[in-house]
Amino acid sequence: MESHMRDEAALRAFVEDMARLLGDWGFPRMAGRVVFTLMAADERSLTAGELADRLGVSAAAISGAVRYLSQISMVAREHVPGDRRDRYRLVDDSWYEVTVAKMTLLKTLADAADVGAAAAGGPGTTAGARLAGMRDFYTWVQDRLPALLDQWAAEKAAKAD
Amino acid sequence: MESHMRDEAALRAFVEDMARLLGDWGFPRMAGRVVFTLMAADERSLTAGELADRLGVSAAAISGAVRYLSQISMVAREHVPGDRRDRYRLVDDSWYEVTVAKMTLLKTLADAADVGAAAAGGPGTTAGARLAGMRDFYTWVQDRLPALLDQWAAEKAAKAD
DNA sequence: CACTCATTTCACACAAGTGTGAAAGTTCGT
DNA sequence: ACGAACTTTCACACTTGTGTGAAATGAGTG
Numbered sequence: 001m002e003s004h005m006r007d008e009a010a011l012r013a014f015v016e017d018m019a020r021l022l023g024d025w026g027f028p029r030m031a032g033r034v035v036f037t038l039m040a041a042d043e044r045s046l047t048a049g050e051l052a053d054r055l056g057v058s059a060a061a062i063s064g065a066v067r068y069l070s071q072i073s074m075v076a077r078e079h080v081p082g083d084r085r086d087r088y089r090l091v092d093d094s095w096y097e098v099t100v101a102k103m104t105l106l107k108t109l110a111d112a113a114d115v116g117a118a119a120a121g122g123p124g125t126t127a128g129a130r131l132a133g134m135r136d137f138y139t140w141v142q143d144r145l146p147a148l149l150d151q152w153a154a155e156k157a158a159k160a161d
Numbered sequence: 162m163e164s165h166m167r168d169e170a171a172l173r174a175f176v177e178d179m180a181r182l183l184g185d186w187g188f189p190r191m192a193g194r195v196v197f198t199l200m201a202a203d204e205r206s207l208t209a210g211e212l213a214d215r216l217g218v219s220a221a222a223i224s225g226a227v228r229y230l231s232q233i234s235m236v237a238r239e240h241v242p243g244d245r246r247d248r249y250r251l252v253d254d255s256w257y258e259v260t261v262a263k264m265t266l267l268k269t270l271a272d273a274a275d276v277g278a279a280a281a282g283g284p285g286t287t288a289g290a291r292l293a294g295m296r297d298f299y300t301w302v303q304d305r306l307p308a309l310l311d312q313w314a315a316e317k318a319a320k321a322d
Numbered sequence: 323c324a325c326t327c328a329t330t331t332c333a334c335a336c337a338a339g340t341g342t343g344a345a346a347g348t349t350c351g352t
Numbered sequence: 353a354c355g356a357a358c359t360t361t362c363a364c365a366c367t368t369g370t371g372t373g374a375a376a377t378g379a380g381t382g
Contacts, residue, residue, distance in 0.1 A: 010280035026185045042287040084328050095295050119171035126203040134256050245358050
């Protein structure tokens, strides 16, 4: 049946697309490739060698990428005793986690805007009022995001029944 | 009164911080500096020369930045007749607009995930199900963002009464 | 302990982005 | 039309990120 056929060429293109997309957003390209190779894998985990093979890149590139991804808790390293190879596994819902993590940017923006508003002379000045407005917007959005994400989790759980 | 004093040094630091922050997210640094110099200005608009002076950068750098910012509709160029200098003004709520614009990324991500899910063999496969989950998440968030932003606009309008 | 396979580190090449100075192009006032 | 003020374009230097091959390190096996 067609719907159960893996289109390897299309998947490679997909991985590359996503890596480029994340790359535009400041995410290291190779790390993006690794994440989406794992996403696109039917196996639960892959070795560094498998990742290198599927991506056609050097072992060194994989090494750097998985180190980065481990640090930010996006992949887990599984050391199987009795095997020289480490296995790498995606942390559950890692793209969800990434999204959440990226949202800390909102707090950073809000904080910076607050500092700027004060430096501009407070809300009594044109610039101060403008920067305070920016701060309020990002603060407001940030405050409401957790509830939004909870709602997603709840709907997903309901669907799974 | 202290609260009406501009702290120029702190504002320059603020501008640089924000530019670096946006830079990490794929936004051109100099364009970021220009945006936040305008945000931090009490004047409604600034000339290229004023921007260059305040930032301590070359006129060429300003030229490139405002061209970029005009293209993405973040600053408006105001050509005052009888004056050789162009004036640059922030489009209202431009940081809000930027945020909204960036959210188109969610659709791009969802679309790419959909393609990936199909290439992986559909929801019957491990990878296909995983990618479909990613697609569903981004689609869901994207669907709910407009309402969230409308709510902000409504609350802001209510406060302004 | 020596052997072998897997991973990491390192120096390098290559590509992309960033900002500058100088020259060229525009626009207004006279 | 000329000159002055302002802006844009261009070639260059500098920095940063990216991935490679080769050497070094680490881990299991006989």
